[in-house]
Amino acid sequence: MAPAADRPGYWGRPTSTLDWCEENYTVSFYIAEFWNTVSNLIMILPPIYGAIQTVKDGLETRYVFAYLGLTAVGIGSWCFHMTLKYEMQLLDELPMIYSCCVFVYCLYECFKQKKSFNYFLFILLLTFSILVTTVYLQWKEPIFHQVMYGILVGCLVLRSVYIVTWVYPWLRPLAYTSLSVFLVGFALWNVDNIFCDTWRDVRQKMPPVIGAVTQFHAWWHILTGLGSYLHVLFSLHTRTLYLKHRPKVKFICGIWPVIRVEPPKNK
Ligand SMILES: [Zn+2]
Numbered sequence: 001m002a003p004a005a006d007r008p009g010y011w012g013r014p015t016s017t018l019d020w021c022e023e024n025y026t027v028s029f030y031i032a033e034f035w036n037t038v039s040n041l042i043m044i045l046p047p048i049y050g051a052i053q054t055v056k057d058g059l060e061t062r063y064v065f066a067y068l069g070l071t072a073v074g075i076g077s078w079c080f081h082m083t084l085k086y087e088m089q090l091l092d093e094l095p096m097i098y099s100c101c102v103f104v105y106c107l108y109e110c111f112k113q114k115k116s117f118n119y120f121l122f123i124l125l126l127t128f129s130i131l132v133t134t135v136y137l138q139w140k141e142p143i144f145h146q147v148m149y150g151i152l153v154g155c156l157v158l159r160s161v162y163i164v165t166w167v168y169p170w171l172r173p174l175a176y177t178s179l180s181v182f183l184v185g186f187a188l189w190n191v192d193n194i195f196c197d198t199w200r201d202v203r204q205k206m207p208p209v210i211g212a213v214t215q216f217h218a219w220w221h222i223l224t225g226l227g228s229y230l231h232v233l234f235s236l237h238t239r240t241l242y243l244k245h246r247p248k249v250k251f252i253c254g255i256w257p258v259i260r261v262e263p264p265k266n267k
Pocket of ligand 1: 036077081217221
């Protein structure tokens with residue numbers, strides 16, 4: 001992990017338990033890690049659009065929560081990387097757990113009747129969230145948070161593989177794109193942590209804008225933001241397919257994927 005603040009900045013000394021490889025306050029006096037901050041936009045804006053569309057289409061509220069959960073992580077992460085304050089770190093890390101719990105609920109309940117509610121699973125995930133929060137507030141060990149997050153991601157991967165293997169094989173491209181993009185992001189997160197000294201040396205010798213490309217934690221935001229967004233699309237696609245809404249993935253401006261649905265035919 002990188003050493004503490006390299007230059008003085010608006011938010012003062014970092015109090016977070018993690019300080020990433022990006023050099024602090026080198027681009028802006030007001031933003032500790034500039035690239036790690038602005039790269040969160042991909043996690044903030046598209047899910048807001050997704051949430052609005054979900055409401056407009058009259059789809060289940062759980063998917064509004066799923067989209068907005070991702071937005072909450074993006075905003076928390078923005079605040080964390082901008083300030084490197086411990087409270088803001090929690091605002092990034094805890095919503096990662098909560099939003100992932102929403103994803104788990106959605107994906108494990110996608111073959112249930114409309115308007116069903118699984119109290120058991122809800123209480124289980126709520127208990128998990130409360131436990132993780134309580135323990136993590138006492139025991140400020142980032143690895144604990146990373147392992148708990150990893151467990152939830154593991155549950156999502158297993159369920160996704162089940163769905164595309166046994167139920168809707170034609171959703172494989174969407175599910176596996178989401179997973180691959182996420183995994184490449186995770187690989188870059190490690191590359192950033194492990195080879196931090198190398199990247200810092202490399203950036204010294206490069207023009208600032210080109211050096212920004214080597215901010216692999218920012219790439220982790222972009223790729224896991226996209227991967228998580230695609231996961232919500234996959235989950236919503238599975239759910240609306242089951243509810244006979246005839247979902248389709250469309251690309252806005254030929255680039256950004258969204259789900260379009262029609263009302264069920266048999267109603
Ligand atoms: Zn981050």
